Amino acid sequence: MILTAEGLEALRSQLIVSCQAYPGEPMRDPRTTGQVAASAVIGGAAAVRVQGLADVQFTRAAVEVPVIGLWKDGHDGVFITPTLRHALAVANAGAHVVAIDGTRRARPDGLSLVETIAGIHAESHALVMADCGSFDDAAAAVQGGADLIGTTLAGYSGERPKTDGPDLALLAEIASANLGKPLIAEGRIHTPAHARQALDAGAFAVVAGTAITHPASITGWFKGAMHA
Numbered sequence: 294m295i296l297t298a299e300g301l302e303a304l305r306s307q308l309i310v311s312c313q314a315y316p317g318e319p320m321r322d323p324r325t326t327g328q329v330a331a332s333a334v335i336g337g338a339a340a341v342r343v344q345g346l347a348d349v350q351f352t353r354a355a356v357e358v359p360v361i362g363l364w365k366d367g368h369d370g371v372f373i374t375p376t377l378r379h380a381l382a383v384a385n386a387g388a389h390v391v392a393i394d395g396t397r398r399a400r401p402d403g404l405s406l407v408e409t410i411a412g413i414h415a416e417s418h419a420l421v422m423a424d425c426g427s428f429d430d431a432a433a434a435v436q437g438g439a440d441l442i443g444t445t446l447a448g449y450s451g452e453r454p455k456t457d458g459p460d461l462a463l464l465a466e467i468a469s470a471n472l473g474k475p476l477i478a479e480g481r482i483h484t485p486a487h488a489r490q491a492l493d494a495g496a497f498a499v500v501a502g503t504a505i506t507h508p509a510s511i512t513g514w515f516k517g518a519m520h521a
């Protein structure tokens with residue numbers, strides 16, 4: 294199945310679940326990622342988002358819904374699918390959508406965001422989600438040909454404060470500019486109410502990750518509340 298820009302309409306107002314375990318964690322296994330993704334689909338996820346080439350492959354086999362894939366390389370600066378090489382590998386692993394760093398920062402391979410998006414479109418059937426950290430990132434990414442815009446890096450790229458919960462002000466600002474591409478709310482959506490607020494702020498769809506698929510964090514939240 295190839296996901297087209299028109300096919301994205303099926304994701305309108307829907308929940309996308311990010312299924313990621315981090316290096317060294319017990320759940321860091323592509324089979325586990327596929328199982329967690331399939332469980333999220335049973336619960337109603339309209340698409341899933343997974344990190345790592347093997348995770349993309351296993352998840353493609355485990356679910357029927359669109360798979361947003363990314364490859365995190367490092368922790369600082371531009372680390373979400375940082376280069377065209379990373380992006381094409383994610384597309385070749387089977388991702389319907391490749392999520393890439395969508396900020397205006399310099400990229401490790403020296404390509405611009407526009408060149409990176411053009412390269413993905415030229416060499417694969419994948420759509421491109423630009424993970425942005427600010428309004429200016431979002432505007433530049435739409436101008437540069439991105440198929441979807443995410444607020445994934447708001448609070449992580451230095452341009453926006455790290456809000457408790459989603460950056461609703463940024464969502465509203467981007468939504469009201471009518472940039473013409475689906476706006477995906479992502480980042481610190483920790484409760485069902487946050488997801489609702491993100492839609493109300495103008496998001497086309499909502500990604501929730503940690504609050505659904507990261508038991509270590511969720512356990513810590515409970516423990517913190519009990520011992521505060």
Ligand SMILES: CC(=O)N[C@H](C=O)[C@@H](O)[C@H](O)[C@H](O)COP(=O)(O)O
Binds near residue numbers: 373445479483500502
């Ligand atoms: C900044 C960064 O590296 N974000 C990553 C992007 O894929 C993931 O670590 C997040 O879990 C994902 O964005 C979903 O967000 P949240 O887990 O807050 O619902």
